[in-house]
Amino acid sequence: MxxxxxxxxxxxxxxxxxxxxxxxxxxxxxxxxxxxxxxxxxxxxxxxxxxxxxxxxxxxxxxxxxxxxxxxxxxxxxxxxxxxxxxxxxxxxxxxxxxxxxxxxxxxxxxxxxQCHPAFYALPAMAKQVRSYADLRGKKIGYVRGAAYFEPFDSDRHLNKNAVLNESQLPGKLLKQRNQLFIGTDCQVDYSLHEMGLSKQIVRTVYQPEQHIxxxxxxxxxxxxxxxxxxxxxxxxxxxxxxxxxxxxxxxxxxxxxxxxxxxxx
Known part of the structure; x- marks a missing residue:
């Protein structure tokens, strides 16, 4: 066979x-x-x-x-x-x-x-501070190179974005404070954080985009x-x-x- x-x-x-x-x-x-x-x-x-x-x-x-x-x-x-x-x-x-x-x-x-949704994640204290899209300005945001999340984020050149090659790198960079936030797709990130036992250390920000993927x-x-x-x-x-x-x-x-x-x- x-x-x-x-x-x-x-x-x-x-x-x-x-x-x-x-x-x-x-x-x-x-x-x-x-x-x-x-x-x-x-x-x-x-x-x-x-x-x-x-x-x-x-x-x-x-x-x-x-x-x-x-x-x-x-x-x-x-x-x-x-x-x-x-x-x-x-x-x-x-x-x-x-x-x-x-x-x-x-x-x-x-x-x-x-169907998934784009979502921002941070350590708990920072997550409370990000309450709108404008609050993303001035913060170092991890994302996966080549990924599509939502507009205006994908084309926004005024944001400080830090590209990685794979989603698995994003939680570690956040915990080491190399990034202040990261963006991901909720269906993937929520699952991964749950499996890694990080659901309490890394949480969603107050601001969440309305778009779906x-x-x-x-x-x-x-x-x-x-x-x-x-x-x-x-x-x-x-x-x-x-x-x-x-x-x-x-x-x-x-x-x-x-x-x-x-x-x-x-």
């Missing part, structure tokens, strides 16, 4: 096979993954043959089963994954927010499978995978309508202290 989710040297052989095979409709796709729990949990445990666990891994696994399309997971820094989506070197990205800039080279499956599966427009995308699009819409995705997400957000907000079924 073939394995749909692999990593390491097996991927090298698959990539070489793709290069030497005549051009045709793809039967395998490559999804870039970067640690973003609980959606993408980077692990090399024996319980995961792909090196990843989490909501997105199980989501892609079910999509693979329903469509017959092999989906292989590649460990990729997020910013580099965005770059390689432009050239079609990566086929899929999960937990992706839509932006006009990304839409030039990324298409999206039509159904959003989760719908999460999509994005695909490279340059990859030439329109047939596969149509199959994936249909399957994901069915999974959301059936409540399959909601049940999956509920299995990860197991604490009453965590926010759970699946978008309404279309």
């Amino acid at each position: 073939s394995r749909r989710f692999i990593s390491g040297w097996g991927l090298l052989a698959l990539l070489l096979m793709c290069i030497t095979t005549p051009l045709q409709a793809k039967k395998m796709l490559f999804a870039a993954m970067d640690d973003w729990p609980p959606f993408i949990i980077d692990t090399n445990s024996i319980s995961s043959d792909s090196g990843f666990d989490g909501i997105d891994r199980e989501l892609l696994q079910e999509l693979s089963t329903r469509t017959g399309i092999d989906i292989y997971l590649l460990r990729y820094p997020f910013v580099r994954a965005l770059q390689d989506m432009q050239g079609g070197r990566v086929d899929l990205l999960t937990s992706l927010a839509k932006t006009p800039a990304r839409s030039r080279y990324i298409g999206y499956l039509s159904t959003s499978y989760y 719908d999460l999509y599966i994005g695909y490279s427009k340059a990859a030439g995978i329109e047939k596969e995308v149509a199959l994936l699009d249909k399957a994901l819409a069915e999974m959301v309508a059936e409540g399959w995705v909601a049940r999956l997400v509920n299995s990860y957000f197991h604490s009453d202290n965590l926010i759970y907000s699946v978008p309404p079924t279309p």
Whole structure:
């Protein structure tokens, strides 16, 4: 029985096979993954043959089963994954927010499978002081390079922003007081703080943006995978309508202290 989710040297052989095979409709796709729990949990445990666990891994696994399309997971820094989506070197990205800039080279499956909110976090004393967007001025704010949060924050050049490569770096920088605040996505940060036992040391600021972030599966427009995308699009819409995705997400957000907000079924 073939394995749909692999990593390491097996991927090298698959990539070489793709290069030497005549051009045709793809039967395998490559999804870039970067640690973003609980959606993408980077692990090399024996319980995961792909090196990843989490909501997105199980989501892609079910999509693979329903469509017959092999989906292989590649460990990729997020910013580099965005770059390689432009050239079609990566086929899929999960937990992706839509932006006009990304839409030039990324298409999206039509159904959003989760909804999060941008949120600011700080040590308790500082969290009480940040009561409006204006209070962000003059404070050093950690964020992930390449991430999309909300406007006007994303394009605001008057704020003192300190970029990191991965969300996992943000709590540590805050505790070491290298940043005074950091911005994140509540569904990811709340889960991570809970798992790390930091929910009391690092808290949300009084000010919280009103915007929401719908999460999509994005695909490279340059990859030439329109047939596969149509199959994936249909399957994901069915999974959301059936409540399959909601049940999956509920299995990860197991604490009453965590926010759970699946978008309404279309």
